[in-house]
Structures are given as C-alpha cells and as structure tokens.
Amino acid sequence: MQLVVARIGRAHGIKGEVNVEVRTDEPELRLAPGAVLATDPASTGPLTIETGRVHSGRLLLRFEGVRDRTGAEALRNTLLIAEIDPEELPEGEDEYYDHQLMDLDVVTTDGVEVGRITEVSHLPSQDLFIVERPDGSEVMIPFVSEIVTEIDLEEQRAVVDPPPGLIDDRADIASSRDES
Numbered sequence: 001m002q003l004v005v006a007r008i009g010r011a012h013g014i015k016g017e018v019n020v021e022v023r024t025d026e027p028e029l030r031l032a033p034g035a036v037l038a039t040d041p042a043s044t045g046p047l048t049i050e051t052g053r054v055h056s057g058r059l060l061l062r063f064e065g066v067r068d069r070t071g072a073e074a075l076r077n078t079l080l081i082a083e084i085d086p087e088e089l090p091e092g093e094d095e096y097y098d099h100q101l102m103d104l105d106v107v108t109t110d111g112v113e114v115g116r117i118t119e120v121s122h123l124p125s126q127d128l129f130i131v132e133r134p135d136g137s138e139v140m141i142p143f144v145s146e147i148v149t150e151i152d153l154e155e156q157r158a159v160v161d162p163p164p165g166l167i168d169d170r171a172d173i174a175s176s177r178d179e180s
Contacts, residue, residue: 001099002038005030006059006080011072017051017060018072020080023122025095027059030082040079047080096151105157106131106141109149114160114167115139129158139167 005027009019024030033052039045048064066072084097098120106114106129119130120143127143141147141160150159160167 001084002081003030003084003097003099004040004079005037005082006061008061008075008078008080010076011069012055012060014069015062016066016068016072017062018066018075020059020061022059024082031059031061031080035082038081038083040081044075044078047075047078094145094151096153100153101129101151101158103156104151104153107157107159108167109159109161114141114162117158141166 003024005024006020006022009021011017012019020031022031031049031052033049035049037045037047037049039047049061050064051062053060063075066075101117101120104117106117108114113134115131115133117129118132118138121128121130121140129141129143129148131139131141133139141162147160147162147166148158149161152159
C-alpha cells in the first residue's frame with residue numbers, strides 16, 4: 001500500500017536542499033537518509049533521500065543526484081510516497097493511517113447513524129473526517145478526542161459525540177441582544 005508522507009516545497013539554498021511539508025507522524029522512519037520514495041508525478045522519481053536536517057522548524061531534505069537549486073526547484077510540489085505493509089500499524093496507541101479510517105461507519109454515542117467516512121482532510125489546525133450521510137450530503141467532523149470518542153477498527157466504526165449543530169440543525173444560539 002502506498003502512503004503520501006510529504007510534499008516537496010521550495011528550494012533552500014544553492015546545494016539542492018528542499019523544504020518539505022511533512023504528512024506523516026513518523027518522519028524519522030519514513031523520511032530517513034537512504035529511504036527510497038515513489039513520487040507523484042511519477043516522472044520525477046523514484047527519489048532516494050541523501051540527507052535530512054531540521055532548520056528553523058522545517059525539515060530540509062537533499063536527494064541523491066540533486067546538487068543545485070535548479071534541480072531542487074524542479075521537484076517543487078512533488079508528493080513523496082512510501083510503500084508500507086497494509087497490516088502495519090502506527091507506533092502510537094491512538095494513531096491511525098488514513099486507509100484504516102476510510103469507509104468506517106460513523107455513529108453517535110447513542111447509536112444514531114451519521115454516515116460513512118469518505119475522506120480524511122489534513123488541515124494545519126486539525127484533521128477532519130468528511131462523512132457522507134445516507135441522503136448523499138456531506139458533513140465535516142473534527143478528528144479530536146472531544147468529538148470522536150472511539151475508533152473501533154474491529155467493528156469498522158467511529159463513535160462521535162458531536163456538539164449541537166455539528167451534524168444537525170439544533171444548535172443553541174447565544175446572543176447578547178435582547179429579544180424584543
């Protein structure tokens with residue numbers, strides 16, 4: 001199974017290094033020197049990581065055969081893809097790969113069916129489940145422990161405890177204005 005682990009950003013310096021946007025919780029495992037990664041677009045790879053270092057909070061990588069800024073800039077926006085065993089699990093207890101969460105049934109804590117996870121969206125502030133409801137509409141559910149209370153891979157379901165208004169229109173609206 002293939003897993004997107006990073007996206008190459010702009011070149012850094014003149015010796016072929018690039019900034020990468022990390023998309024894995026295990027960069028030390030997936031983006032280590034010597035790792036060979038497939039790419040999207042496929043024509044730019046495969047790429048072998050030669051060196052990696054952190055600079056000002058950003059991961060910088062250099063790939064074998066890329067020695068200058070021009071070569072590094074040619075890789076911009078390329079996705080780096082690692083091949084993983086589909087049975088492999090993340091190291092952390094409450095961590096999941098996207099493919100494990102896809103197609104899980106989503107139900108509320110009181111057993112009401114919400115829908116099925118069709119996408120996991122990774123945003124800077126948090127991850128979101130995109131859930132297709134039985135009527136075909138979609139709802140976005142933040143993947144945070146206060147809302148997603150349980151992931152049961154055996155039963156293929158995610159249990160949610162949504163605040164009012166997240167998946168229905170029964171929001172409590174507070175207003176400082178007097179109702180006249």
